[in-house]
């Protein structure tokens with residue numbers, strides 16, 4: 584077998600011309616690196632020996648000259664790359680060629696970091712929220728329901744004044760709709776009646792599955808199809824964990840991480856259980872649209888006219904305009920919702 588050094592004639596006599604630089608001085612001397620009977624030496628044009636022995640380092644500037652450093656600080660550079668290889672053998676990979684080898688890997692690494700940064704920037708909160716939801720125990724979610732309902736009862740709502748007949752009628756609809764609703768993630772769906780004049784004809788769902796309907800809703804819209812449509816919509820907010828998502832989105836990353844660590848501090852506990860945080864949350868446009876789609880399917884499956892929800896929105900727009908909690912929220916616009924619900928109902 585022929586080794587590369589033999590191929591390149593590492594120990595053969597020869598010379599390369601270039602320039603030598605004195606230590607600490609910028610003047611350059613025309614010089615040659617030569618190998619003769621005395622060995623490898625750096626010699627000036629006039630024959631004066633500057634250094635005896637091999638260079639201590641040797642670097643190839645990419646596409647440029649070969650740079651050599653000698654122990655006593657003499658520097659020598661030459662463009663005769665082939666000559667250097669003949670004289671000294673093939674170059675070991677210096678740090679510059681190392682860098683060239685690394686370049687694709689370095690590029691991939693930087694690209695990966697950028698992708699990671701974009702993911703964290705764009706989906707970091709989503710990921711944290713999803714993680715927190717996955718790690719939230721059922722008992723915590725049901726205590727969110729009772730804590731928030733108690734807080735609302737103190738500041739926002741009064742006991743219902745609906746007749747027993749009305750309550751029974753709504754409970755029967757609720758039962759039929761829940762029978763056809765997606766699985767309740769945190770135990771049974773529960774129905775609560777409240778008089779809440781500030782909220783108008785309204786309904787809202789707490790994360791654990793408690794659906795609250797206001798007296799005004801039942802009085803103003805005493806129509807089983809509409810009530811079924813509204814309940815179906817609210818149950819979808821529960822099954823898809825919309826209010827838990829909105830609630831967690833309103834918390835800081837620090838609070839979410841504490842929550843995931845199972846360490847619900849006193850401040851967080853106050854925010855979640857004592858405040859009326861959930862009542863003041865607005866769902867996103869996507870959540871409302873999703874709840875409309877699922878709600879229409881659920882109420883239809885339960886035997887109700889799913890297009891009634893469209894009638895409800897049309898009446899709301901005429902009587903209350905757009906704006907206000909849940910039903911009167913500005914997103915998506917009532918006109919859009921009415922169109923979507925009508926076409927969804929037609930498909931059922």
Ligand SMILES: [Zn+2]
Nearest residue numbers: 866871874909
């Ligand atoms: Zn909604």
